[in-house]
Amino acid sequence: MHRFVWQAVWAACVMTLGAGMAHAASAEAASGIAVQGEAEVRVLPDRAELSVAVEAQKAEADAASKAAEAAAARFLAAARALGAEDRAIQSTSLRLSPEYRWDEERRQQVQIGYRARRDISVQIEQLERLPEFLKAATEAGMTHIAPPRLYAHEAKLHQREALRLAMGDARANAEAIAAASGKELGGVISVDARDEQHYPVEPRAMMRASADQMESQEASAFSAGEIVYRARLRARFAFMP
Incomplete structure (x- = not known):
């Protein structure tokens, strides 16, 4: 009778320990790793x-x-x-x-x-x-x-491309950390993204020159500069259990 009881207790302990280890592994996979990603797309205004x-x-x-x-x-x-x-x-x-x-x-x-x-x-x-x-x-x-x-008339497309590249940068960062930790990267848990645009400097000097010296300047002298679409995000990836 006592032997049977001890066997049952031992089995229960093993099951509890196994469940705890599985829960810990699951929690680690769920918590995962948080990384940042950045990217920018430069285009000429049109x-x-x-x-x-x-x-x-x-x-x-x-x-x-x-x-x-x-x-x-x-x-x-x-x-x-x-x-x-x-x-x-x-x-x-x-x-x-x-x-x-x-x-x-x-x-x-x-x-x-x-x-x-x-x-x-x-x-x-x-x-x-x-x-x-x-x-x-x-x-x-x-x-x-x-x-x-x-x-640029396709501003949304350029901004989305910057976001796509930033997400790729975040994944590459997460994969590098996972490999260094001896783990395998899982799926995305969450993403917090923000984007921004930086327009070229307003051509004040060019505008004054156009008013005062247009007769002696060619239109081809105008220089617009680039528009920069930047994206930054913070992504959390799971580890494979």
Whole structure:
């Protein structure tokens, strides 16, 4: 009887130990290893967004409106002549506001006229023509020219490629650590990813040169630089049990 009891106890201990070892192995596989992955994709921009505006200040509202509308019309005509389609042009309606100055003697604001403004944004699909658009804006009388925003029209594809490469980098890191530890890498447990874009420096200097020296510079002198799509992620891989 006692012998039977001890055999049963021993068997139970062996089963418990085996279950514990299996649980430990399973827990180790589940906890796995956390690694980082990084990658970047560099592409040349092939599009630009140019935002310009005209402001006209005159003593009479009608005169201010006509001056602003005339400059806007000249630029829109030039932009279309350069190949910009209507779908690529956004234009605000004319905004008219009174202008004041401070009268020190009377200690109050005195109206001196009116200010009219029109804002126009153009999507330029032929990046090499950007200097021509800048020149057209200057010649049309646009008084405000924002630094052009350069971008690539397949931005999502480039960003996804950066994420794919970052995941491959993370797996390679995990495989190297697993091999050094004498283990075999399993599947992915979790991934925490983030991406970012770094645009080239806005061509402020080029824009000023386009306004002041366009007559003596060729459009081919424009240099856009690269857009960098970066991806960083943290991935956890399981070990094979």
